[in-house]
Structure formats: C-alpha cells, structure tokens
Amino acid sequence: MQFNSIEFFIFLPIVFLLYWFVFNRNLKLQNLFVLIISYIFYGWWNWKLLFLIAFTSFCSWYSGLLIEKFRDKAKLINGLNISVNLIILAIFKYYNFFVQSFADIFRYGNSDGLLLNVMLPVGISFYTFQALSYSIDVYRNNIQPTKDIVQFFAFVSFFPQLVAGPIERATNLLPQFQKTRNLNYEQLTGGLRQALWGFFKKVVIADNLAVYVNIVFNDIHTYSGFPLMWATLFFMFQIYADFSGYSDIAIGIARIFGFKLMENFRRPYLSRSIKEFWNRWHISLSSWFRDYVYIPLGGNRVSMSRHFYNLFITFLISGLWHGANWTFVLWGSYYGGLLVLERILHIKSYRITDKYSICQVPRLIIVFFLVFLGWGLFRSNSITDAYYLFTHLFDINSGIIGVPIISTKTFITLLILVVFVFIVDCIKEFTVKCYHKKILIYVWVAFLIASIYILGKFEEQSFIYFQF
Amino acid sequence: MKTRKVLFLLEFLATIVFLFLFVFGMEYLYKNEITRIDLLYSSIYNSDNNIELAIVGNSHAGAMGCTPFVQTDKIGNYSVGGQDLFHASLVISEVLARKKKLKYLVLFVDYDLMGYSLVTTNQRYTDREYYKYSDTMQDMSLGNRIMAQLNFFRNNRDLSRLKNRFTNSEIPSVKTENLNFIPIVEGRDDNSLCEMRAKEMTSVKFNKKLLPENEKILSEILEKVAKNNVKLIVVVPPKRECFYRYANKLNTQIAKKSLYKVVYSCENVSFIDLYEDMSFADDDFIDPDHANSKGVDKIVINISKYMQ
Incomplete structure (x- = not known):
C-alpha cells in the first residue's frame, strides 16, 4: 500500500480509530494490532513477501535471546545472524547484478540461465538494516533483548517507516513499544x-x-x-x-x-x-x-x-x-x-x-x-x-x-x-x-x-x- | 486536556469543511466547461444518421489541414488530437452502434501509435474525459474513477479556462467552426520544430512495452468493424522529410513491423501507407507532420482509390 493511494486514505482513519478507541486498553493488544496492520500494509504489495520479513525478524529476535543466554558465543551468534540477513539481501538484491557483471567482464556470453527470476521485495534494505541493528546492539550491550516476539515483530514492521525509513534503532523505537501510549492532541x-x-x-x-x-x-x-x-x-x-x-x-x-x-x-x-x-x-x-x-x-x-x-x-x-x-x-x-x-x-x-x-x-x-x-x-x-x-x-x-x-x-x-x-x-x-x-x-x-x-x-x- | 481535544476537533472539522468547500467550489466553477471529448461525443450523437463514411484517429486525421468535427451529410470526422488506439477503439464502438448506414471507416494509425498511450504519457485527464461516455477507461483504479467524475479533473485542472471565462476570452481548443489549424508549437523555426516533433512522437512518447497491448486493441478494432460489415481503410499519414531525419529509426521500424503484422493478418482491410510516400512534398504540410489542404487532397485521392 502506498501513502499516496486511495486505499491508504481509507486504511489510515480506520486503523487510527481502532488503535486509540478499541485496542488502547491493553498494551500487548495494541502492539499486536500494530503488527497486524503493518503486515496488512506490507502484504498489500505481495502477501508472499510477508514470509521474508517474518523470517528476517525472527532471526534477529532469536539471535538477541541467544546472545543474552550464551554470552561466550555472542560473537558467533551475532555473526551468523548478520550473515543470514546479508545473504538474503544479497540474493534478492545483488545476485543478478553480480552474475551479470561477471558475465560481462569475462565475456561469458548469455548469462540468462544463471539469473534468478526473483522480484526485489519493497524496502528490504530498510527493514534488514533495522533488524540487524537490534542484534548488534544486544551484542554490544546497548539494549536488553526483548522476549516479547510480538513487540519485536511490530518494531521491525512498523508500517509508517517500514518500506523507506527512517531506519530506526532498537534503542529508540523498541522502548516505545514497551510503554503505554496516550493520545496527545498536540x-x-x-x-x-x-x-x-x-x-x-x-x-x-x-x-x-x-x-x-x-x-x-x-x-x-x-x-x-x-x-x-x-x-x-x-x-x-x-x-x-x-x-x-x-x-x-x-x-x-x-x-x-x-x-x-x-x-x-x-x-x-x-x-x-x-x-x-x-x-x-x-x-x-x-x-x-x-x-x-x-x-x-x-x-x-x-x-x-x-x-x-x-x-x-x-x-x-x-x-x-x-x-x-x-x-x-x-x-x-x-x-x-x-x-x-x-x-x-x-x-x-x-x-x-x-x-x-x-x-x-x-x-x-x-x-x-x-x-x-x-x-x-x-x-x-x-x-x-x-x-x-x-x-x-x-x-x-x-x-x-x-x-x-x-x-x-x-x-x-x-x-x-x-x-x-x-x-x-x-x-x-x-x-x-x-x-x-x-x-x-x-x-x-x-x-x-x-x-x-x-x-x-x-x-x-x-x-x-x-x-x- | 479537554480544551485541547475540543480545539483539535474544531481544527480537524474546519479542515474537512475547507476541503469540501474547495472541491465543490471548483466543481461549481467548472460545471459548464466543455472538453474536446465532450465535443467529439456530441458530434457522434448529433451528426446525421445517414453517415456512410467515418474518419477516426488523432490530429493527423482530425486536422487534415483544418479543424476536427467537420461534417457533411454523409461524412463524419470523429477524430481528436492525441488519441491513442484504446480510445480510438471506444469511439469506433460508439460510431458503429449509432451510424447504421455506415459503409466505410477510415482509421488513421501512425506507426508510433503502436507504442503510445495517453496514460503512460501524462495525459490521464484525457482518459478521464472519455469515462462519462464509455463507462470505461484505461486506468480503472478507484482514484482515477473518482477523479473522472469531477469536472475540474476532466478539464485537466486548467485554471486558465477559469481566467479566460472571467476575462470573457474564448478557449481555442473548444472552438468548433471556422478555425484554422493551430501548429503544435508556435514561434519555433522549421528545423527545430521538426526535431522536437519527431523526438516527441518517436522517442519521448513511444514505449515499446505497449506494442503487444496495442496490437491486441488494433486486432479487436479490425474484428469489430468486420463484424458490422463495414469496410475498413487503415491509413498511415504522411510526414515531412525533416521528420524522418530526426525520428528514432529503431522505434519507427519496430512500430512499423508491429502495425504491419496486425493489418496483414486480416484479409478485409485496405491498407494505405503514406509514411514515406514520395508524392508528398514540404508544401503539402502545415508543420512537420500535419497535412495542409493540398496534402489532404492527396490523402483523399489515395483513400478514394479503395472505395467503390
């Protein structure tokens, strides 16, 4: 869903009213609601891409827990999580580019058979970097890992900034999911x-x-x-x-x-x-x-x-x-x-x-x-x-x-x-x-x-x- | 807290009221504005039902050296500048439905029309203008359908029309009679005008991704006309020599191939390609690609060869 679309102009007031006047009594429920509407917002482009964002979120969330639990192997776990995320990013965003470039440089000829027929998921660089910053910050002891999976998934997929930033840090945005939010008219x-x-x-x-x-x-x-x-x-x-x-x-x-x-x-x-x-x-x-x-x-x-x-x-x-x-x-x-x-x-x-x-x-x-x-x-x-x-x-x-x-x-x-x-x-x-x-x-x-x-x-x- | 809440609600309400007043105000100001497409359809609705020959196409057909919508008892020119194949198809459907005595339909198709669409060339407002009459548009998105209902948007949000109305000056594009042809760009020298038009038609507005879609539309037109037992004559209008010089050769070739493929796949179509016809000289044109009355005479002679 795009901000400059009619669908969004219908979507926004509905979710606004539900968020403040139906799901406002319970923080967990409100976070779950944020997660659901964020996934609807993102899935509007292509619902299959939701699996990718869910997988990326899960990797970083679980890495955070493992880093905290196994401090002696924190470097390895963090490195693994970074690698997995960057490999996903590389496959979807850079694989075809590099294959094509190598084929051009070494005059391989027709490289079509080596290319992947994959679409570039919207905003993949943004949410990958946001998710990565969390596990790195946990590794650096800048933030305590969260056990609440809904909270973390909502942090990664928060719909206003999901597809084109700002790339938020866990240290700034995640704590905001942990505090009660009040409707402030100003x-x-x-x-x-x-x-x-x-x-x-x-x-x-x-x-x-x-x-x-x-x-x-x-x-x-x-x-x-x-x-x-x-x-x-x-x-x-x-x-x-x-x-x-x-x-x-x-x-x-x-x-x-x-x-x-x-x-x-x-x-x-x-x-x-x-x-x-x-x-x-x-x-x-x-x-x-x-x-x-x-x-x-x-x-x-x-x-x-x-x-x-x-x-x-x-x-x-x-x-x-x-x-x-x-x-x-x-x-x-x-x-x-x-x-x-x-x-x-x-x-x-x-x-x-x-x-x-x-x-x-x-x-x-x-x-x-x-x-x-x-x-x-x-x-x-x-x-x-x-x-x-x-x-x-x-x-x-x-x-x-x-x-x-x-x-x-x-x-x-x-x-x-x-x-x-x-x-x-x-x-x-x-x-x-x-x-x-x-x-x-x-x-x-x-x-x-x-x-x-x-x-x-x-x-x-x-x-x-x-x-x- | 309560005061802030009330203030917010008042401000929000005022914004909504302002928005509605603005929208309805604009609608009120534009309610009597007539677009080119309104004129086109009114000429289809109001022209004589004895029409035997209809001309459909863009400015190369509509102009033919003079203004569109010129009618005689038996000939109806239902062309409009900048029209693409999708919208030409809508017009043809309307003409076939209303003109029961129709024997010939002359369709002007430039090569570049095969890679052209109003929607991809920032002319969605024209697409919206048709919706009122055809119940369909190229872009049927919800937003576009809403905009197609608004007069302000159907008129390309052109504030100069309002200004012209208040200063009592007429708008050249909606005059219907005694109008000489208006060159696309005034005040340009011959050569640069040629270059600009050629680039515009064969590069800027041309998109080869549209070829399959336009081939399909053209095939449907041919089928539709044949079903109504009307003889179809497809004409590729002539251009000046300087136009070929600046035209994108590759795009022109691709488009030509695409057009030929469709036209030659249908047996009952007469096809006249005047694109590089040597019998047309510079003095047959009023600008790089629009024939003047002398040029139109030559086109008519060519067409008449295919009529009984």
Whole structure:
C-alpha cells in the first residue's frame, strides 16, 4: 500500500480509530494490532513477501535471546545472524547484478540461465538494516533483548517507516513499544501537519519534477547542455522532495500513533561541507553506517591512510546499498573520495548547529554544485549514460528548455516549485520560528490543501527509495 | 486536556469543511466547461444518421489541414488530437452502434501509435474525459474513477479556462467552426520544430512495452468493424522529410513491423501507407507532420482509390 493511494486514505482513519478507541486498553493488544496492520500494509504489495520479513525478524529476535543466554558465543551468534540477513539481501538484491557483471567482464556470453527470476521485495534494505541493528546492539550491550516476539515483530514492521525509513534503532523505537501510549492532541495535530507537508512534497513537487527528469534521463543521448542541467537540478529537488516527503509522512503518521521517529533530513542543500551534507541527508542511514560500519572498521582513531580507507569503503558500501547498479557504486565512491579530499585539504567541517555567516556563501555554492554532480551520476541509468551526461552537461548551444511536451508555462512552474522548496528550507534554517503562530498555520494548511488539489499528481507514483 | 481535544476537533472539522468547500467550489466553477471529448461525443450523437463514411484517429486525421468535427451529410470526422488506439477503439464502438448506414471507416494509425498511450504519457485527464461516455477507461483504479467524475479533473485542472471565462476570452481548443489549424508549437523555426516533433512522437512518447497491448486493441478494432460489415481503410499519414531525419529509426521500424503484422493478418482491410510516400512534398504540410489542404487532397485521392 502506498501513502499516496486511495486505499491508504481509507486504511489510515480506520486503523487510527481502532488503535486509540478499541485496542488502547491493553498494551500487548495494541502492539499486536500494530503488527497486524503493518503486515496488512506490507502484504498489500505481495502477501508472499510477508514470509521474508517474518523470517528476517525472527532471526534477529532469536539471535538477541541467544546472545543474552550464551554470552561466550555472542560473537558467533551475532555473526551468523548478520550473515543470514546479508545473504538474503544479497540474493534478492545483488545476485543478478553480480552474475551479470561477471558475465560481462569475462565475456561469458548469455548469462540468462544463471539469473534468478526473483522480484526485489519493497524496502528490504530498510527493514534488514533495522533488524540487524537490534542484534548488534544486544551484542554490544546497548539494549536488553526483548522476549516479547510480538513487540519485536511490530518494531521491525512498523508500517509508517517500514518500506523507506527512517531506519530506526532498537534503542529508540523498541522502548516505545514497551510503554503505554496516550493520545496527545498536540502530537496529533503536529503529526497530521507534518504528514500533509510530506504529502505535498511528494505529489506536488517530486512527481511534477519527475516528468521532466524522466523524459531527459530515459533518452539522455538526444539531449545536451541546458536540458541536462535542468534535468539534473530538477532531479536534485525531486529526490529530496520525494524522500524527505516520505520521511515526513512516516514521522507524522508515527506521531499520531504516539511514536517518535528520528529526524531523517535537515535542509541538506544548505550544507557548507560534504561531511555536513551527510549529517543532514538521510540521517538515519548515515548514522547507521557510521555506527555499524565506519566505527567498527576503526573510524578516525587509526593511521591516516587507514582512516581514509575506512571513509572510502563506508561510502562505497553505502552506494551499493542504494541499488544494484555500477552508477550507485561510483556515486558512493564519489562521496568517499570527496570526504577523503576534505580531510587531506583540512577543509573545515561545520556542525549542523554552527551559525551561518555571509563569507560561507561560496562554500554553500561549491557544496551545492558537487552534490548536483553527484545526483547526475546517481540518476543516470548506466555508466555510459553518466559519461554522456558529464561530457555534454555544459554544452550550452542547446535551447533553454529543449524538451518536447514541456511547455514554457510548465517549465516555469517547475522552476517555481524548486525555488519554493529552497525558500522554505531557508526560512526554516535562518528565521525565528514565527511560523508557529496559529493564524499562519491555518493559512499554510489551507495553502497546502489547495495546492495538492490543483497541482498534485495522483497517479500513485512510487516513492524513489522504495526500490532500495 | 479537554480544551485541547475540543480545539483539535474544531481544527480537524474546519479542515474537512475547507476541503469540501474547495472541491465543490471548483466543481461549481467548472460545471459548464466543455472538453474536446465532450465535443467529439456530441458530434457522434448529433451528426446525421445517414453517415456512410467515418474518419477516426488523432490530429493527423482530425486536422487534415483544418479543424476536427467537420461534417457533411454523409461524412463524419470523429477524430481528436492525441488519441491513442484504446480510445480510438471506444469511439469506433460508439460510431458503429449509432451510424447504421455506415459503409466505410477510415482509421488513421501512425506507426508510433503502436507504442503510445495517453496514460503512460501524462495525459490521464484525457482518459478521464472519455469515462462519462464509455463507462470505461484505461486506468480503472478507484482514484482515477473518482477523479473522472469531477469536472475540474476532466478539464485537466486548467485554471486558465477559469481566467479566460472571467476575462470573457474564448478557449481555442473548444472552438468548433471556422478555425484554422493551430501548429503544435508556435514561434519555433522549421528545423527545430521538426526535431522536437519527431523526438516527441518517436522517442519521448513511444514505449515499446505497449506494442503487444496495442496490437491486441488494433486486432479487436479490425474484428469489430468486420463484424458490422463495414469496410475498413487503415491509413498511415504522411510526414515531412525533416521528420524522418530526426525520428528514432529503431522505434519507427519496430512500430512499423508491429502495425504491419496486425493489418496483414486480416484479409478485409485496405491498407494505405503514406509514411514515406514520395508524392508528398514540404508544401503539402502545415508543420512537420500535419497535412495542409493540398496534402489532404492527396490523402483523399489515395483513400478514394479503395472505395467503390
């Protein structure tokens, strides 16, 4: 079931009412209800995939119990659980990619007979990582294992964030399943407002920009110059609006059910360094890789060369996490390389909380441009396309719009949408929080509803990160 | 707690009321708006029942150098710009059901139409426009069916129509008489217009995954027409030389093969392929792919050869 579907608009109020007014008397019953509705939500795509998520959940839950019981063999059990989960992920997500790549490299010829005819389960990378974090945290003694299987299964499959994050940590979300939750009306209005804003970003911003982006990137070799630049810029904002929109809907819906999920985006295009960008973009994934890959590799408390290696390899894996395509591997390496370069050149890395000054504007522009190039690589359908993109991106002999079926009026609307997202981010980052005044909130909500009705695309286009 | 609860309920109620007022307000404003498909169907309903020849297709058939819906006593042109095979099939069903004296049906099919659909090219609003008359659409999802009932959505949520109404200016796309052909994009030089149209038709809007589905639809059309004892003439309209130059050769070939496969599988169909017909010159066109009155005359001569 997609957030931007009619089914979900029927599903949500029903489960909301049942959750707060029928199953609210007993915590165990309420958790069981969360589990059932989460499985219905996920099974809507394909009920057979429920076995996979149940198996993944069971492995991690049982590993947690075994680790606690056999502390002397904890490393082995944890290692086994990680292996099983990663093998499942590898089979469904990477097997065909690697077989095809090896066949291409060694000129094996037709590799069709070796390929598996399996579909990629929606959100497999998200829930696998969430389940893995639990057993690792139990192993590290960061959390006590839970004996309540329903509670754990509900934690892994919690429907708002199941298919595209934020990738929650057991240390944050699991305890919330252990405490009684009360209906808080401020949380309810705040959650609904956040979900509405996320919905706006998805159906108005991302899906409209997607039209131009798809036309160009699906037939990239027929364009050069401005259309490529616009398409890359539009994709930059499409993916931001799409993914942060999903996160806002997830966080907002979780709030109306009494849960607090972690923040996933914090105005990433206002970063002053690449490191800062990764502290603002897909925060739940970046911090996951930091805690479970980068730090175990030794982090920065090793020799300089080893530190650079750790950085690079972490981002390389992060790139591969995004999908089975060499463009993602290259994209991860690109950021790994940039971060190593930042360290070598001793470029100051800002914290999110550091104040801005006017002399940081050139940094903002440089980082924006580097991220822009990174998205070009990310969106390209193949390495050949990426090569074509970068060799023709600045060929400015083409027309300004240059894309069939996109009229000047539509193009200007798209530009306005991009500027709008950027301005909203600037307002949130730089101004005092005057937008908490009631009257402004009412006007804002009315504006969002009217815009969604007039400009929203209701064709149930998947969220980009569903494929990861 | 109680005050917060009341405030929340009031805010929630106000939001719902606002949403309903907005939706109904828009419906009220758009209730009298007429779409191209409304005009198309009204021309089918209102045209003479003595019609013996019907023309169905997209702008290449509808335009024929001038506006669609031009009728004579015995000829009915039921074409509309941008129409795909699925919707052409709906129109043909209606025409066959209503025009009992029909002898000939001329169906214009471009090669690229075999890989084209309104739904996959962001024109779902047009798909919705048909629903009122056909009770079916390409996208029959619940959401689309709801939107198909709303005038605002049937009109592509086009606010300029409202603006035009308030400023009393007419909307060119719904004029029905004395209208000269409007080029697809104005203000472009000849060559870039050619390039743009060719790319649009053979690359951007073309999707080879649609070939099997469109082959099936076309086969059904041929079967349906044959069952009604109507002679079917399938015409591939001509294009200008500059169009071929920029057209995606591979897609064009795939589509041509697909069209030929279906048409030649049926015995009772007359097939006229004018795509690369050398008798058409640049001055037979008003733009890269739409014939002017001189070009239309040539097309008509070709068609008339297949009529008794």
